[in-house]
Amino acid sequence: MTPSLSLLCLPLLALFAQPIVGAAVVPSGFNQSITRSSQKQIASGSSITYGKISDSLSWQASGPLYSGCNLNGVSISDCYQFTLSSDATKNLEDYSTTSPRQRTEFLTPSAAAGTTHRYRWSYYLQSPVGTSSHFFHLMQLFSRDDDGPILTLDAINGVIAIKDNYRDCSKTGCPSISLSAFTNKTTIHDVTVTYGPTKGSFKYVITDSATSKVLLSYSASGNMGGNASIKFGTYRLAISNMQSSIAAAGDFKVLV
Ligand SMILES: *[C@@H]1O[C@H](CO)[C@@H](O)[C@H](O)[C@H]1NC(C)=O
């Protein structure tokens, strides 16, 4: 069970970080000697900070976050790059907790039960990706009314998988694909969601940007939360023997 995410209730609007403009610092675990002059660092990685890309997309970052990407094979025009350290004492959301997490996520505005939204974004997760049995969310339908995620897309136990906290996956058929089917390529994520405690619905399709092939899809109905957001990025429990995480996301669109 994914732990409760009460920290999300922080007053985001009060905490917008100022962008750090200028020479980008290469995050630890990401050794590239090329000058990253096309990038602007917007979160330092030394503490969690919050900001807004637009009225329809905010971010929260405990790891370094850059506007602009310099990863091979990423085809995202409006691109943001983020890394999480392999060091379980770094890039933490809360340095005092016994359950340390590393979090860099984008999130849509909190929306009420009964409202319908369709979002699309592009995403890239670089291989290798260290996984374990502990949570590592790439997407969440996060419900403040339920104080936690309704369902998630996870990198877990060597696969990319849908985890549904409110339905029986043996009945809904929560899909999973191999890491290699998902990593080192730009993927397009299309979510249509109607929030709501009983009459909600959710449809999620992930395609390969280069081939348009559907890599994973999931549909479900029932509890889809309320006062909820779609979140995407990298968010994981910080454990020993992790690998650093390198990802990119962007080209976010509100379709409905
Ligand atoms: C939605 O969640 C936020 C953050 O927890 C809270 O401040 C707000 O009152 C909630 N709104 C509703 C309508 O419940």
Ligand SMILES: *[C@@H]1O[C@H](CO)[C@@H](O)[C@H](O)[C@H]1NC(C)=O
């Ligand atoms: C890391 O980058 C530096 C230059 O910034 C280079 O000297 C060093 O050899 C690199 N190390 C590895 C392991 O690639």
Ligand SMILES: *[C@@H]1O[C@H](CO)[C@@H](O)[C@H](O)[C@H]1NC(C)=O
């Ligand atoms: C994935 O891309 C990274 C960065 O270009 C590269 O170092 C790595 O070898 C690639 N992995 C695979 C399995 O292709």
